[in-house]
Amino acid sequence: MQVPQRSRGGLFPLGHSGKRRRAAGTLAALATAAGLLTACGGDGGTPTLVWYTNPDPGGQAAIAQRCTADSDGAYKIETQVLPQDASQQRVQLARRLAAGDSSIDLMSLDPAFTAEFAAADYVVPVPQDVQQELPEAFKGAVTASTWNKQLVVAPFWSNVQALWYRKSFAEKAGLDMSQPVTWDQIIDAAAKNGGTVGVQANKYEGYVVWINALVMGAGGTIVSDPNAGVDATIDIDSDAGEAAADVINKLAHSKAAEPDLSVSNEGTVLAPFATDQGAFQVNWTFIYSNYGTDKAVLDDLGWTTYPETVQGEPARPPYGGIGIGVSTTSNHEELDWKAVECITSPDNQGQYAVDTGNMPSSAAGYAFDKLQKAYPASLLQLFQKSVVDAGPRPLTPYWSDISGAIQSTWHPANSVTQSTPASSQSFIQQILEGKALL
Numbered sequence: 001m002q003v004p005q006r007s008r009g010g011l012f013p014l015g016h017s018g019k020r021r022r023a024a025g026t027l028a029a030l031a032t033a034a035g036l037l038t039a040c041g042g043d044g045g046t047p048t049l050v051w052y053t054n055p056d057p058g059g060q061a062a063i064a065q066r067c068t069a070d071s072d073g074a075y076k077i078e079t080q081v082l083p084q085d086a087s088q089q090r091v092q093l094a095r096r097l098a099a100g101d102s103s104i105d106l107m108s109l110d111p112a113f114t115a116e117f118a119a120a121d122y123v124v125p126v127p128q129d130v131q132q133e134l135p136e137a138f139k140g141a142v143t144a145s146t147w148n149k150q151l152v153v154a155p156f157w158s159n160v161q162a163l164w165y166r167k168s169f170a171e172k173a174g175l176d177m178s179q180p181v182t183w184d185q186i187i188d189a190a191a192k193n194g195g196t197v198g199v200q201a202n203k204y205e206g207y208v209v210w211i212n213a214l215v216m217g218a219g220g221t222i223v224s225d226p227n228a229g230v231d232a233t234i235d236i237d238s239d240a241g242e243a244a245a246d247v248i249n250k251l252a253h254s255k256a257a258e259p260d261l262s263v264s265n266e267g268t269v270l271a272p273f274a275t276d277q278g279a280f281q282v283n284w285t286f287i288y289s290n291y292g293t294d295k296a297v298l299d300d301l302g303w304t305t306y307p308e309t310v311q312g313e314p315a316r317p318p319y320g321g322i323g324i325g326v327s328t329t330s331n332h333e334e335l336d337w338k339a340v341e342c343i344t345s346p347d348n349q350g351q352y353a354v355d356t357g358n359m360p361s362s363a364a365g366y367a368f369d370k371l372q373k374a375y376p377a378s379l380l381q382l383f384q385k386s387v388v389d390a391g392p393r394p395l396t397p398y399w400s401d402i403s404g405a406i407q408s409t410w411h412p413a414n415s416v417t418q419s420t421p422a423s424s425q426s427f428i429q430q431i432l433e434g435k436a437l438l
Contacts, residue, residue, distance in 0.1 A: 053079050060079055093117075105330040108322045111323070111392060114325075118397075123152050123326060124152075124328055124333060126153070135345065138387045141361035143395070155323050155362070156343065157359060159358055163305065164303055174189075183250075186280045190255075195277055196277050198264065198270075198281030203262075209393065212318070215236065218244060218310050236425050261413055303378075317386045349361065350367070354374050401431050401432065406428070
């Protein structure tokens with residue numbers, strides 16, 4: 001099967017005017033390659049809705065079972081699990097949707113790809129009557145689910161990063177963690193006291209999430225007008241971009257850097273944090289439940305808001321999560337929206353958080369009784385405040401290419417200098433203008 005062809009920097013190419021055009025030859029090839037994909041018609045009686053999900057410990061499959069039972073026979077939901085890597089999730093869905101695969105009814109979409117899929121007309125905008133039935137989502141979740149002033153996916157869960165630390169280490173280092181701390185402070189504290197700072201710096205989307213948060217935390221943006229498509233203004237070559245580069249350079253050349261920094265991700269930082277060298281890590285909301293069976297670490301686990309890039313400038317924590325989209329190729333649109341209402345209900349958001357550590361996209365989801373009992377109140381408050389303060393990645397159909405260009409020019413972390421923002425901006429522009437390839 002061929003990968004969808006790129007033209008001037010997008011999986012779903014746009015012309016200079018901003019009007020979408022299709023790579024017809026590639027899509028035809030995809031349709032041929034996907035000839036074995038067939039619509040799922042159920043058992044001939046009850047319609048089957050196929051929900052393509054991101055991997056998790058089974059929380060979405062459990063929701064599918066509950067919503068199937070709650071439908072009283074109107075439909076049943078089956079789940080198909082996408083690859084672990086977010087970029088591969090995007091490619092697999094794009095291939096099937098480009099081929100007109102009617103077996104995709106529902107899909108869990110990462111915010112990084114929502115604008116791209118919406119611009120390609122691969123998701124159905126959420127109807128007004130359905131919006132009225134959805135729980136009121138946090139502003140950040142709504143923003144991440146919106147394209148061209150339309151809500152295009154239903155907010156399901158909203159992930160946000162916090163700064164996690166070992167209380168004993170912070171006390172030894174003399175840091176007051178009740179006050180905001182900077183990246184400089186935690187790097188210096190770890191380096192001087194034999195500790196490490198865990199980050200995500202492999203050559204993947206997670207690294208760009210860190211870079212984006214650093215840039216926004218310094219008051220800047222990577223893209224200032226993402227709706228302009230290939231004509232968007234790239235702003236990473238700025239004082240904010242240089243401030244981000246300074247943080248990465250400092251950690252990469254510090255004793256606080258973990259040995260596997262260049263291949264580090266959300267999972268690799270977990271084990272070092274649980275050792276005597278564990279000091280700090282930035283990571284998503286699942287961290288608390290991850291250490292739930294390690295009493296020594298859990299008792300010593302502290303949490304606070306994401307570190308400041310620039311002292312006195314409020315941090316903009318990374319935002320992630322999932323929205324539920326309805327495929328334009330589905331044959332069950334009316335039932336799909338009924339299923340979406342069930343999947344994103346406050347109780348299912350709350351139970352999903354209990355099951356997986358991925359937090360709700362709404363205050364109503366946070367009010368779920370079992371979630372309130374499973375997490376300390378101060379931690380749930382931090383998560384909700386961090387979602388409000390979060391700095392999302394730019395909502396552009398070309399984010400995959402922008403992200404790829406940043407990965408190519410900012411990796412490995414120990415190669416980053418003050419000239420990196422300028423070289424990355426130049427490369428991004430070349431990619432968007434079709435003058436270079438990733």
